[in-house]
Amino acid sequence: MFSLFYGLWKYIFSKTEFHVLILGIDKAGKTTLLEKLKSVHSNLEGLPPDRIVPTVGLNIGRIEVANSKLVFWDLGGQPGLRSIWEKYYEEAHAVIYVIDAACPSRFEDAKSALEKVLRHDDLQGAPLLILANKQDLPDAASAEELARYLDLKKLDERVYIFEAVSAYDGMGIKESIEWLVGVMERSKRTEMLRARAGVTGPWCLETVQCCCFPCFL
Numbered sequence: 001m002f003s004l005f006y007g008l009w010k011y012i013f014s015k016t017e018f019h020v021l022i023l024g025i026d027k028a029g030k031t032t033l034l035e036k037l038k039s040v041h042s043n044l045e046g047l048p049p050d051r052i053v054p055t056v057g058l059n060i061g062r063i064e065v066a067n068s069k070l071v072f073w074d075l076g077g078q079p080g081l082r083s084i085w086e087k088y089y090e091e092a093h094a095v096i097y098v099i100d101a102a103c104p105s106r107f108e109d110a111k112s113a114l115e116k117v118l119r120h121d122d123l124q125g126a127p128l129l130i131l132a133n134k135q136d137l138p139d140a141a142s143a144e145e146l147a148r149y150l151d152l153k154k155l156d157e158r159v160y161i162f163e164a165v166s167a168y169d170g171m172g173i174k175e176s177i178e179w180l181v182g183v184m185e186r187s188k189r190t191e192m193l194r195a196r197a198g199v200t201g202p203w204c205l206e207t208v209q210c211c212c213f214p215c216f217l
Helices: 002-013 030-041 079-088 104-119 143-150 173-186 188-196
Strands: 016-023 058-065 068-075 094-100 128-133 160-164
Touching (some): 016 030, 016 079, 016 173, 030 058, 030 068, 030 173, 068 079, 068 173, 079 104, 094 104, 094 173, 104 143, 128 143, 143 160, 160 173, 173 188
Parallel strands (some): 016 068, 016 094
Antiparallel strands (some): 058 068
16 A cells, blocks of 8 residues: 555656757757756756857756756757767657757758758657747847748647747746646657656556556556
């Protein structure tokens, strides 16, 4: 009986862990975003922007939002490094795609890289948060302008949103991550990854009338 109630307690109070990819071409502000996330959602101070260098490989960051733990994988965006992105697709619950909204000359490269990401079978159904970054700069395109340029109408079956943010001063960061957590919690992608990990289904004890909780026995 103790193990039953301990399992119930653990289920109610434990935090769900989500793995989130931070992708985008080089100089989009991905690592600056990750460092800002640490300071916005935790007691950790992220690196100041002037100390951030281009990512060669992978940066990992962890934060907690409400009842969720988020593990971020920030991957380098240089052309020669984009081939490693797909090695992380299979375990990702969602994707954050960062675009430098103040550099329209690179929009086409960003669009091409994003389209390749979304075509990959290992990311099927993963929610997508597209960030029009660098809104602190005067000539940055709005989220609406970027949405029109990327023209993602073919993504009707994927949950996605465009948000205007600044990884430099934190504008829009908190709200964007709260949206992402909400959609991940309800996502079929999350259900699929849980099933793959062997999370069990409802319990069915004779003394319990409601089968609303996972089986802990």
